[in-house]
Amino acid sequence: MLSSKKILIGVTGGIAAYKTCEIIRELKRNHADVRVVITEAGTKFVTPLTLATLSENPVLTDMFDKAASNTTIHIEFARWADVILICPATANTIARIANGFADNLLTTLALATTSPVILCPAMNKEMYQNPMYQRNAERLKQAGHIFVESEVGELACGEYGWGRLADAPHIINAVKRALLGTKELAGKKMLITAGRTEEPLDPVRFITNYSSGKMGFAVAEAAALRGAEVTLISGPNDLTPFDGINYIEIQTSDQMAAAVERVLPDQDIVVMAAAVADFKPVAYSAQKLKKKKFAASIELERTKDILKKSFVIKILTSSF
Ligand SMILES: Cc1cc2nc3c(=O)[nH]c(=O)nc-3n(C[C@H](O)[C@H](O)[C@H](O)COP(=O)(O)O)c2cc1C
Missing domain, CATH: 3.40.50.10300 (CoaB-like)
Structure with missing residues:
Protein backbone atom coordinates (compact mmCIF):
# COMPACT_ATOMS: atom_id res chain seq x y z
CA MET A 1 0.00 0.00 0.00
CA LEU A 2 2.94 2.33 0.56
CA SER A 3 4.82 0.94 -2.45
CA SER A 4 7.43 3.33 -3.78
CA LYS A 5 6.72 5.89 -1.04
CA LYS A 6 9.91 7.36 0.38
CA ILE A 7 9.83 7.68 4.15
CA LEU A 8 12.65 9.30 6.07
CA ILE A 9 12.59 8.30 9.73
CA GLY A 10 14.31 10.49 12.31
CA VAL A 11 15.19 8.70 15.55
CA THR A 12 16.03 10.84 18.58
CA GLY A 13 17.37 10.11 22.07
CA GLY A 14 14.33 8.81 23.89
CA ILE A 15 13.74 5.50 25.58
CA ALA A 16 10.92 4.75 23.13
CA ALA A 17 13.49 4.53 20.29
CA TYR A 18 13.35 0.73 20.43
CA LYS A 19 9.69 0.88 19.36
CA THR A 20 10.71 2.57 16.12
CA CYS A 21 12.26 -0.73 15.02
CA GLU A 22 8.78 -2.29 14.90
CA ILE A 23 7.43 0.72 13.00
CA ILE A 24 10.20 0.40 10.39
CA ARG A 25 9.32 -3.28 9.98
CA GLU A 26 5.66 -2.43 9.47
CA LEU A 27 6.50 0.25 6.88
CA LYS A 28 8.74 -2.22 5.06
CA ARG A 29 5.91 -4.79 5.14
CA ASN A 30 3.85 -2.09 3.39
CA HIS A 31 6.61 -1.92 0.73
CA ALA A 32 7.79 1.59 1.65
CA ASP A 33 11.32 2.74 0.89
CA VAL A 34 12.75 3.69 4.29
CA ARG A 35 15.87 5.66 5.21
CA VAL A 36 16.87 6.47 8.77
CA VAL A 37 18.66 9.47 10.27
CA ILE A 38 19.50 9.22 13.96
CA THR A 39 20.73 11.85 16.42
CA GLU A 40 23.89 11.33 18.51
CA ALA A 41 21.68 10.85 21.59
CA GLY A 42 19.53 8.42 19.61
CA THR A 43 22.51 6.11 19.05
CA LYS A 44 22.70 5.57 22.84
CA PHE A 45 19.27 3.92 22.71
CA VAL A 46 19.24 1.88 19.49
CA THR A 47 22.14 0.95 17.26
CA PRO A 48 22.49 2.21 13.68
CA LEU A 49 23.24 -1.41 12.75
CA THR A 50 19.77 -2.51 13.87
CA LEU A 51 18.11 0.36 12.02
CA ALA A 52 20.21 -0.20 8.88
CA THR A 53 19.34 -3.90 8.87
CA LEU A 54 15.62 -3.25 9.29
CA SER A 55 15.46 -0.38 6.79
CA GLU A 56 17.86 -2.07 4.34
CA ASN A 57 19.64 1.27 3.93
CA PRO A 58 22.68 2.93 5.54
CA VAL A 59 21.82 5.00 8.63
CA LEU A 60 23.19 8.53 8.90
CA THR A 61 23.97 10.70 11.92
CA ASP A 62 26.67 13.05 10.74
CA MET A 63 25.90 15.88 8.36
CA PHE A 64 29.59 16.21 7.51
CA ASP A 65 30.18 12.52 6.75
CA LYS A 66 31.73 12.67 3.28
CA ALA A 67 31.95 8.89 3.14
CA ALA A 68 28.14 8.77 3.10
CA SER A 69 27.70 11.21 0.26
CA ASN A 70 29.67 13.70 -1.78
CA THR A 71 26.70 16.02 -2.03
CA THR A 72 24.94 18.08 0.63
CA ILE A 73 23.24 15.19 2.43
CA HIS A 74 20.69 17.36 4.19
CA ILE A 75 19.38 18.77 0.91
CA GLU A 76 19.55 15.44 -0.92
CA PHE A 77 17.61 13.66 1.85
CA ALA A 78 15.13 16.51 2.30
CA ARG A 79 14.28 16.33 -1.42
CA TRP A 80 14.21 12.53 -1.44
CA ALA A 81 11.65 12.16 1.35
CA ASP A 82 7.91 12.09 0.62
CA VAL A 83 7.43 12.40 4.36
CA ILE A 84 9.65 12.80 7.41
CA LEU A 85 8.59 10.79 10.46
CA ILE A 86 10.39 11.75 13.67
CA CYS A 87 9.79 8.87 16.04
CA PRO A 88 10.30 9.16 18.91
CA ALA A 89 10.61 12.94 18.99
CA THR A 90 12.35 14.17 22.13
CA ALA A 91 11.46 17.44 23.85
CA ASN A 92 14.91 18.64 22.80
CA THR A 93 14.46 17.94 19.08
CA ILE A 94 10.94 19.41 19.13
CA ALA A 95 12.31 22.58 20.77
CA ARG A 96 15.09 22.82 18.20
CA ILE A 97 12.83 22.39 15.19
CA ALA A 98 10.21 24.75 16.65
CA ASN A 99 12.86 27.44 16.95
CA GLY A 100 14.37 26.93 13.54
CA PHE A 101 17.62 25.30 14.66
CA ALA A 102 19.61 23.34 12.11
CA ASP A 103 22.38 21.99 14.30
CA ASN A 104 22.38 18.32 13.36
CA LEU A 105 21.38 16.32 10.28
CA LEU A 106 17.83 15.70 11.49
CA THR A 107 16.94 19.25 12.52
CA THR A 108 18.52 20.57 9.30
CA LEU A 109 16.44 18.14 7.25
CA ALA A 110 13.28 19.20 9.06
CA LEU A 111 14.04 22.80 8.16
CA ALA A 112 15.00 22.03 4.56
CA THR A 113 12.09 19.79 3.60
CA THR A 114 8.90 20.83 1.81
CA SER A 115 7.29 17.44 2.53
CA PRO A 116 5.02 16.78 5.52
CA VAL A 117 6.79 16.32 8.86
CA ILE A 118 5.17 13.97 11.39
CA LEU A 119 6.32 14.15 15.01
CA CYS A 120 5.66 11.43 17.57
CA PRO A 121 6.55 12.94 20.95
CA ALA A 122 7.53 10.67 23.85
CA MET A 123 8.82 11.86 27.19
CA ASN A 124 8.33 11.87 30.93
CA LYS A 125 5.01 13.38 32.05
CA GLU A 126 6.52 16.47 33.71
CA MET A 127 8.46 17.24 30.52
CA TYR A 128 5.28 16.73 28.52
CA GLN A 129 3.22 19.05 30.72
CA ASN A 130 5.93 21.72 30.87
CA PRO A 131 4.62 24.92 29.24
CA MET A 132 7.89 25.24 27.31
CA TYR A 133 7.28 21.89 25.63
CA GLN A 134 3.60 22.69 25.05
CA ARG A 135 4.51 26.05 23.51
CA ASN A 136 7.06 24.46 21.16
CA ALA A 137 4.60 21.73 20.10
CA GLU A 138 1.88 24.33 19.50
CA ARG A 139 4.23 26.42 17.40
CA LEU A 140 5.00 23.42 15.19
CA LYS A 141 1.32 22.54 14.83
CA GLN A 142 0.61 26.13 13.77
CA ALA A 143 3.33 25.73 11.15
CA GLY A 144 1.51 22.69 9.75
CA HIS A 145 3.56 19.90 11.29
CA ILE A 146 1.56 16.78 12.10
CA PHE A 147 1.59 15.41 15.65
CA VAL A 148 0.75 11.84 16.59
CA GLU A 149 -0.06 12.73 20.16
CA SER A 150 1.43 10.91 23.11
CA GLU A 151 -0.87 8.68 25.08
CA VAL A 152 -1.56 8.18 28.76
CA GLY A 153 0.10 5.07 30.13
CA GLU A 154 2.97 3.54 32.00
CA LEU A 155 6.18 5.47 31.31
CA ALA A 156 9.75 4.16 31.20
CA CYS A 157 10.55 6.15 34.37
CA GLY A 158 8.05 3.92 36.22
CA GLU A 159 5.39 6.61 36.50
CA TYR A 160 1.96 6.78 34.91
CA GLY A 161 0.69 9.69 32.84
CA TRP A 162 0.90 11.55 29.54
CA GLY A 163 4.02 11.22 27.44
CA ARG A 164 4.00 7.61 26.26
CA LEU A 165 4.73 7.13 22.55
CA ALA A 166 1.50 6.57 20.61
CA ASP A 167 0.83 2.95 19.67
CA ALA A 168 2.32 1.83 16.35
CA PRO A 169 -1.02 1.61 14.42
CA HIS A 170 -1.71 5.32 15.10
CA ILE A 171 1.75 6.23 13.81
CA ILE A 172 1.37 4.09 10.67
CA ASN A 173 -2.11 5.59 10.09
CA ALA A 174 -0.68 9.11 10.26
CA VAL A 175 1.97 8.19 7.68
CA LYS A 176 -0.67 6.71 5.38
CA ARG A 177 -2.88 9.78 5.77
CA ALA A 178 0.02 12.11 4.99
CA LEU A 179 1.06 10.12 1.92
CA LEU A 180 -2.20 8.74 0.54
CA GLY A 181 -4.94 11.02 1.86
CA THR A 182 -7.22 12.68 -0.72
CA LYS A 183 -10.50 14.61 -0.64
CA GLU A 184 -12.21 12.41 -3.26
CA LEU A 185 -15.01 11.39 -0.86
CA ALA A 186 -15.02 14.52 1.29
CA GLY A 187 -18.53 15.32 2.52
CA LYS A 188 -19.74 11.74 1.91
C1 LIG B 1 17.74 7.05 29.96
C2 LIG B 1 17.27 8.31 29.30
C3 LIG B 1 16.02 8.34 28.75
C4 LIG B 1 15.57 9.50 28.12
N1 LIG B 1 14.33 9.48 27.59
C5 LIG B 1 13.85 10.63 27.02
C6 LIG B 1 12.55 10.65 26.47
O1 LIG B 1 11.81 9.66 26.48
N2 LIG B 1 12.12 11.81 25.90
C7 LIG B 1 12.89 12.94 25.87
O2 LIG B 1 12.42 13.95 25.37
N3 LIG B 1 14.15 12.92 26.35
C8 LIG B 1 14.65 11.81 26.92
N4 LIG B 1 15.92 11.81 27.44
C9 LIG B 1 16.74 13.02 27.30
C10 LIG B 1 17.34 13.14 25.90
O3 LIG B 1 18.12 12.00 25.59
C11 LIG B 1 18.19 14.40 25.81
O4 LIG B 1 17.34 15.54 25.97
C12 LIG B 1 18.98 14.51 24.53
O5 LIG B 1 19.68 15.73 24.51
C13 LIG B 1 18.08 14.43 23.32
O6 LIG B 1 18.85 14.68 22.16
P1 LIG B 1 18.21 14.57 20.69
O7 LIG B 1 16.94 15.33 20.74
O8 LIG B 1 19.24 15.24 19.83
O9 LIG B 1 18.08 13.15 20.36
C14 LIG B 1 16.41 10.66 28.06
C15 LIG B 1 17.69 10.59 28.60
C16 LIG B 1 18.10 9.44 29.21
C17 LIG B 1 19.49 9.42 29.79
Whole structure:
Protein backbone atom coordinates (compact mmCIF):
# COMPACT_ATOMS: atom_id res chain seq x y z
CA MET A 1 0.00 0.00 0.00
CA LEU A 2 2.94 2.33 0.56
CA SER A 3 4.82 0.94 -2.45
CA SER A 4 7.43 3.33 -3.78
CA LYS A 5 6.72 5.89 -1.04
CA LYS A 6 9.91 7.36 0.38
CA ILE A 7 9.83 7.68 4.15
CA LEU A 8 12.65 9.30 6.07
CA ILE A 9 12.59 8.30 9.73
CA GLY A 10 14.31 10.49 12.31
CA VAL A 11 15.19 8.70 15.55
CA THR A 12 16.03 10.84 18.58
CA GLY A 13 17.37 10.11 22.07
CA GLY A 14 14.33 8.81 23.89
CA ILE A 15 13.74 5.50 25.58
CA ALA A 16 10.92 4.75 23.13
CA ALA A 17 13.49 4.53 20.29
CA TYR A 18 13.35 0.73 20.43
CA LYS A 19 9.69 0.88 19.36
CA THR A 20 10.71 2.57 16.12
CA CYS A 21 12.26 -0.73 15.02
CA GLU A 22 8.78 -2.29 14.90
CA ILE A 23 7.43 0.72 13.00
CA ILE A 24 10.20 0.40 10.39
CA ARG A 25 9.32 -3.28 9.98
CA GLU A 26 5.66 -2.43 9.47
CA LEU A 27 6.50 0.25 6.88
CA LYS A 28 8.74 -2.22 5.06
CA ARG A 29 5.91 -4.79 5.14
CA ASN A 30 3.85 -2.09 3.39
CA HIS A 31 6.61 -1.92 0.73
CA ALA A 32 7.79 1.59 1.65
CA ASP A 33 11.32 2.74 0.89
CA VAL A 34 12.75 3.69 4.29
CA ARG A 35 15.87 5.66 5.21
CA VAL A 36 16.87 6.47 8.77
CA VAL A 37 18.66 9.47 10.27
CA ILE A 38 19.50 9.22 13.96
CA THR A 39 20.73 11.85 16.42
CA GLU A 40 23.89 11.33 18.51
CA ALA A 41 21.68 10.85 21.59
CA GLY A 42 19.53 8.42 19.61
CA THR A 43 22.51 6.11 19.05
CA LYS A 44 22.70 5.57 22.84
CA PHE A 45 19.27 3.92 22.71
CA VAL A 46 19.24 1.88 19.49
CA THR A 47 22.14 0.95 17.26
CA PRO A 48 22.49 2.21 13.68
CA LEU A 49 23.24 -1.41 12.75
CA THR A 50 19.77 -2.51 13.87
CA LEU A 51 18.11 0.36 12.02
CA ALA A 52 20.21 -0.20 8.88
CA THR A 53 19.34 -3.90 8.87
CA LEU A 54 15.62 -3.25 9.29
CA SER A 55 15.46 -0.38 6.79
CA GLU A 56 17.86 -2.07 4.34
CA ASN A 57 19.64 1.27 3.93
CA PRO A 58 22.68 2.93 5.54
CA VAL A 59 21.82 5.00 8.63
CA LEU A 60 23.19 8.53 8.90
CA THR A 61 23.97 10.70 11.92
CA ASP A 62 26.67 13.05 10.74
CA MET A 63 25.90 15.88 8.36
CA PHE A 64 29.59 16.21 7.51
CA ASP A 65 30.18 12.52 6.75
CA LYS A 66 31.73 12.67 3.28
CA ALA A 67 31.95 8.89 3.14
CA ALA A 68 28.14 8.77 3.10
CA SER A 69 27.70 11.21 0.26
CA ASN A 70 29.67 13.70 -1.78
CA THR A 71 26.70 16.02 -2.03
CA THR A 72 24.94 18.08 0.63
CA ILE A 73 23.24 15.19 2.43
CA HIS A 74 20.69 17.36 4.19
CA ILE A 75 19.38 18.77 0.91
CA GLU A 76 19.55 15.44 -0.92
CA PHE A 77 17.61 13.66 1.85
CA ALA A 78 15.13 16.51 2.30
CA ARG A 79 14.28 16.33 -1.42
CA TRP A 80 14.21 12.53 -1.44
CA ALA A 81 11.65 12.16 1.35
CA ASP A 82 7.91 12.09 0.62
CA VAL A 83 7.43 12.40 4.36
CA ILE A 84 9.65 12.80 7.41
CA LEU A 85 8.59 10.79 10.46
CA ILE A 86 10.39 11.75 13.67
CA CYS A 87 9.79 8.87 16.04
CA PRO A 88 10.30 9.16 18.91
CA ALA A 89 10.61 12.94 18.99
CA THR A 90 12.35 14.17 22.13
CA ALA A 91 11.46 17.44 23.85
CA ASN A 92 14.91 18.64 22.80
CA THR A 93 14.46 17.94 19.08
CA ILE A 94 10.94 19.41 19.13
CA ALA A 95 12.31 22.58 20.77
CA ARG A 96 15.09 22.82 18.20
CA ILE A 97 12.83 22.39 15.19
CA ALA A 98 10.21 24.75 16.65
CA ASN A 99 12.86 27.44 16.95
CA GLY A 100 14.37 26.93 13.54
CA PHE A 101 17.62 25.30 14.66
CA ALA A 102 19.61 23.34 12.11
CA ASP A 103 22.38 21.99 14.30
CA ASN A 104 22.38 18.32 13.36
CA LEU A 105 21.38 16.32 10.28
CA LEU A 106 17.83 15.70 11.49
CA THR A 107 16.94 19.25 12.52
CA THR A 108 18.52 20.57 9.30
CA LEU A 109 16.44 18.14 7.25
CA ALA A 110 13.28 19.20 9.06
CA LEU A 111 14.04 22.80 8.16
CA ALA A 112 15.00 22.03 4.56
CA THR A 113 12.09 19.79 3.60
CA THR A 114 8.90 20.83 1.81
CA SER A 115 7.29 17.44 2.53
CA PRO A 116 5.02 16.78 5.52
CA VAL A 117 6.79 16.32 8.86
CA ILE A 118 5.17 13.97 11.39
CA LEU A 119 6.32 14.15 15.01
CA CYS A 120 5.66 11.43 17.57
CA PRO A 121 6.55 12.94 20.95
CA ALA A 122 7.53 10.67 23.85
CA MET A 123 8.82 11.86 27.19
CA ASN A 124 8.33 11.87 30.93
CA LYS A 125 5.01 13.38 32.05
CA GLU A 126 6.52 16.47 33.71
CA MET A 127 8.46 17.24 30.52
CA TYR A 128 5.28 16.73 28.52
CA GLN A 129 3.22 19.05 30.72
CA ASN A 130 5.93 21.72 30.87
CA PRO A 131 4.62 24.92 29.24
CA MET A 132 7.89 25.24 27.31
CA TYR A 133 7.28 21.89 25.63
CA GLN A 134 3.60 22.69 25.05
CA ARG A 135 4.51 26.05 23.51
CA ASN A 136 7.06 24.46 21.16
CA ALA A 137 4.60 21.73 20.10
CA GLU A 138 1.88 24.33 19.50
CA ARG A 139 4.23 26.42 17.40
CA LEU A 140 5.00 23.42 15.19
CA LYS A 141 1.32 22.54 14.83
CA GLN A 142 0.61 26.13 13.77
CA ALA A 143 3.33 25.73 11.15
CA GLY A 144 1.51 22.69 9.75
CA HIS A 145 3.56 19.90 11.29
CA ILE A 146 1.56 16.78 12.10
CA PHE A 147 1.59 15.41 15.65
CA VAL A 148 0.75 11.84 16.59
CA GLU A 149 -0.06 12.73 20.16
CA SER A 150 1.43 10.91 23.11
CA GLU A 151 -0.87 8.68 25.08
CA VAL A 152 -1.56 8.18 28.76
CA GLY A 153 0.10 5.07 30.13
CA GLU A 154 2.97 3.54 32.00
CA LEU A 155 6.18 5.47 31.31
CA ALA A 156 9.75 4.16 31.20
CA CYS A 157 10.55 6.15 34.37
CA GLY A 158 8.05 3.92 36.22
CA GLU A 159 5.39 6.61 36.50
CA TYR A 160 1.96 6.78 34.91
CA GLY A 161 0.69 9.69 32.84
CA TRP A 162 0.90 11.55 29.54
CA GLY A 163 4.02 11.22 27.44
CA ARG A 164 4.00 7.61 26.26
CA LEU A 165 4.73 7.13 22.55
CA ALA A 166 1.50 6.57 20.61
CA ASP A 167 0.83 2.95 19.67
CA ALA A 168 2.32 1.83 16.35
CA PRO A 169 -1.02 1.61 14.42
CA HIS A 170 -1.71 5.32 15.10
CA ILE A 171 1.75 6.23 13.81
CA ILE A 172 1.37 4.09 10.67
CA ASN A 173 -2.11 5.59 10.09
CA ALA A 174 -0.68 9.11 10.26
CA VAL A 175 1.97 8.19 7.68
CA LYS A 176 -0.67 6.71 5.38
CA ARG A 177 -2.88 9.78 5.77
CA ALA A 178 0.02 12.11 4.99
CA LEU A 179 1.06 10.12 1.92
CA LEU A 180 -2.20 8.74 0.54
CA GLY A 181 -4.94 11.02 1.86
CA THR A 182 -7.22 12.68 -0.72
CA LYS A 183 -10.50 14.61 -0.64
CA GLU A 184 -12.21 12.41 -3.26
CA LEU A 185 -15.01 11.39 -0.86
CA ALA A 186 -15.02 14.52 1.29
CA GLY A 187 -18.53 15.32 2.52
CA LYS A 188 -19.74 11.74 1.91
CA LYS A 189 -21.01 9.60 4.78
CA MET A 190 -20.14 5.96 4.35
CA LEU A 191 -21.32 2.95 6.35
CA ILE A 192 -19.34 -0.28 6.23
CA THR A 193 -20.15 -3.52 8.01
CA ALA A 194 -17.42 -6.06 8.72
CA GLY A 195 -16.59 -9.33 10.38
CA ARG A 196 -18.60 -12.14 11.84
CA THR A 197 -21.44 -12.18 14.34
CA GLU A 198 -21.67 -14.47 17.35
CA GLU A 199 -25.05 -16.02 18.17
CA PRO A 200 -25.01 -17.16 21.79
CA LEU A 201 -26.53 -20.32 23.21
CA ASP A 202 -25.54 -19.51 26.76
CA PRO A 203 -22.93 -17.21 28.42
CA VAL A 204 -20.00 -19.39 27.25
CA ARG A 205 -21.10 -20.88 23.91
CA PHE A 206 -22.02 -19.32 20.58
CA ILE A 207 -22.39 -20.09 16.89
CA THR A 208 -20.14 -18.10 14.56
CA ASN A 209 -18.01 -18.29 11.41
CA TYR A 210 -14.37 -17.64 10.46
CA SER A 211 -14.76 -14.11 9.05
CA SER A 212 -11.80 -11.99 10.22
CA GLY A 213 -13.26 -8.59 9.29
CA LYS A 214 -10.15 -7.75 7.25
CA MET A 215 -12.04 -6.89 4.05
CA GLY A 216 -14.48 -4.47 5.74
CA PHE A 217 -11.67 -2.86 7.72
CA ALA A 218 -9.62 -2.42 4.53
CA VAL A 219 -12.59 -0.82 2.73
CA ALA A 220 -13.14 1.48 5.74
CA GLU A 221 -9.47 2.51 5.71
CA ALA A 222 -9.54 3.20 1.97
CA ALA A 223 -12.70 5.31 2.38
CA ALA A 224 -11.27 7.24 5.33
CA LEU A 225 -8.10 7.92 3.32
CA ARG A 226 -10.29 9.41 0.58
CA GLY A 227 -11.87 11.78 3.05
CA ALA A 228 -15.22 10.04 3.70
CA GLU A 229 -16.87 10.25 7.10
CA VAL A 230 -16.84 6.53 7.86
CA THR A 231 -18.93 4.49 10.28
CA LEU A 232 -17.66 0.93 10.64
CA ILE A 233 -19.89 -1.61 12.37
CA SER A 234 -18.11 -4.87 13.08
CA GLY A 235 -18.46 -8.09 14.98
CA PRO A 236 -15.66 -9.35 17.23
CA ASN A 237 -12.20 -9.13 15.59
CA ASP A 238 -8.48 -8.71 16.27
CA LEU A 239 -8.08 -5.59 14.13
CA THR A 240 -7.52 -1.90 14.87
CA PRO A 241 -9.86 0.46 13.01
CA PHE A 242 -8.19 3.26 11.06
CA ASP A 243 -7.94 6.51 13.05
CA GLY A 244 -10.85 8.91 12.71
CA ILE A 245 -13.43 6.22 11.92
CA ASN A 246 -16.63 6.09 13.96
CA TYR A 247 -16.30 2.50 15.17
CA ILE A 248 -19.18 0.45 16.59
CA GLU A 249 -18.44 -3.07 17.81
CA ILE A 250 -21.35 -5.47 18.12
CA GLN A 251 -21.62 -9.17 18.90
CA THR A 252 -24.89 -10.60 17.55
CA SER A 253 -26.78 -10.31 14.27
CA ASP A 254 -29.63 -8.53 16.13
CA GLN A 255 -27.15 -5.95 17.43
CA MET A 256 -25.71 -5.57 13.91
CA ALA A 257 -29.22 -5.02 12.49
CA ALA A 258 -30.07 -2.46 15.19
CA ALA A 259 -26.81 -0.55 14.71
CA VAL A 260 -27.20 -0.52 10.91
CA GLU A 261 -30.81 0.67 11.18
CA ARG A 262 -29.77 3.47 13.53
CA VAL A 263 -27.04 4.96 11.32
CA LEU A 264 -28.35 4.05 7.85
CA PRO A 265 -30.70 7.03 7.24
CA ASP A 266 -27.76 9.47 7.19
CA GLN A 267 -25.52 7.54 4.80
CA ASP A 268 -24.54 8.33 1.19
CA ILE A 269 -22.73 5.06 0.55
CA VAL A 270 -23.19 1.64 2.15
CA VAL A 271 -20.86 -1.37 1.88
CA MET A 272 -22.08 -4.54 3.57
CA ALA A 273 -18.98 -6.69 4.02
CA ALA A 274 -20.00 -8.44 7.26
CA ALA A 275 -20.49 -12.19 7.41
CA VAL A 276 -23.68 -12.03 9.45
CA ALA A 277 -24.89 -15.42 10.73
CA ASP A 278 -27.88 -16.75 8.78
CA PHE A 279 -29.22 -18.63 11.81
CA LYS A 280 -29.27 -18.19 15.57
CA PRO A 281 -30.37 -20.48 18.40
CA VAL A 282 -34.09 -20.17 19.14
CA ALA A 283 -33.46 -20.27 22.88
CA TYR A 284 -30.81 -18.53 24.96
CA SER A 285 -30.00 -19.79 28.44
CA ALA A 286 -28.84 -17.11 30.89
CA GLN A 287 -27.10 -19.90 32.84
CA LYS A 288 -24.32 -22.04 31.39
CA LEU A 289 -26.01 -25.16 30.00
CA LYS A 290 -25.00 -28.43 31.58
CA LYS A 291 -23.75 -30.98 29.07
CA LYS A 292 -26.58 -33.36 29.85
CA LYS A 293 -29.16 -30.59 29.20
CA PHE A 294 -28.10 -30.33 25.56
CA ALA A 295 -30.54 -31.97 23.21
CA ALA A 296 -29.17 -34.04 20.32
CA SER A 297 -29.81 -31.03 18.09
CA ILE A 298 -29.94 -27.25 18.56
CA GLU A 299 -33.05 -25.53 17.28
CA LEU A 300 -32.21 -22.59 15.03
CA GLU A 301 -34.15 -19.73 13.47
CA ARG A 302 -33.36 -17.28 10.66
CA THR A 303 -31.62 -14.08 11.69
CA LYS A 304 -32.87 -10.68 10.45
CA ASP A 305 -31.94 -10.07 6.83
CA ILE A 306 -30.02 -6.80 7.11
CA LEU A 307 -29.82 -6.46 3.33
CA LYS A 308 -33.56 -6.80 2.87
CA LYS A 309 -35.55 -4.58 0.56
CA SER A 310 -35.75 -1.27 2.42
CA PHE A 311 -31.99 -1.27 2.81
CA VAL A 312 -31.42 -2.28 -0.80
CA ILE A 313 -33.69 0.55 -1.98
CA LYS A 314 -31.63 2.96 0.11
CA ILE A 315 -28.46 1.70 -1.57
CA LEU A 316 -29.88 1.95 -5.09
CA THR A 317 -31.21 5.44 -4.61
CA SER A 318 -28.09 6.72 -2.90
CA SER A 319 -26.97 10.09 -4.20
CA PHE A 320 -23.48 8.70 -4.83
C1 LIG B 1 17.74 7.05 29.96
C2 LIG B 1 17.27 8.31 29.30
C3 LIG B 1 16.02 8.34 28.75
C4 LIG B 1 15.57 9.50 28.12
N1 LIG B 1 14.33 9.48 27.59
C5 LIG B 1 13.85 10.63 27.02
C6 LIG B 1 12.55 10.65 26.47
O1 LIG B 1 11.81 9.66 26.48
N2 LIG B 1 12.12 11.81 25.90
C7 LIG B 1 12.89 12.94 25.87
O2 LIG B 1 12.42 13.95 25.37
N3 LIG B 1 14.15 12.92 26.35
C8 LIG B 1 14.65 11.81 26.92
N4 LIG B 1 15.92 11.81 27.44
C9 LIG B 1 16.74 13.02 27.30
C10 LIG B 1 17.34 13.14 25.90
O3 LIG B 1 18.12 12.00 25.59
C11 LIG B 1 18.19 14.40 25.81
O4 LIG B 1 17.34 15.54 25.97
C12 LIG B 1 18.98 14.51 24.53
O5 LIG B 1 19.68 15.73 24.51
C13 LIG B 1 18.08 14.43 23.32
O6 LIG B 1 18.85 14.68 22.16
P1 LIG B 1 18.21 14.57 20.69
O7 LIG B 1 16.94 15.33 20.74
O8 LIG B 1 19.24 15.24 19.83
O9 LIG B 1 18.08 13.15 20.36
C14 LIG B 1 16.41 10.66 28.06
C15 LIG B 1 17.69 10.59 28.60
C16 LIG B 1 18.10 9.44 29.21
C17 LIG B 1 19.49 9.42 29.79
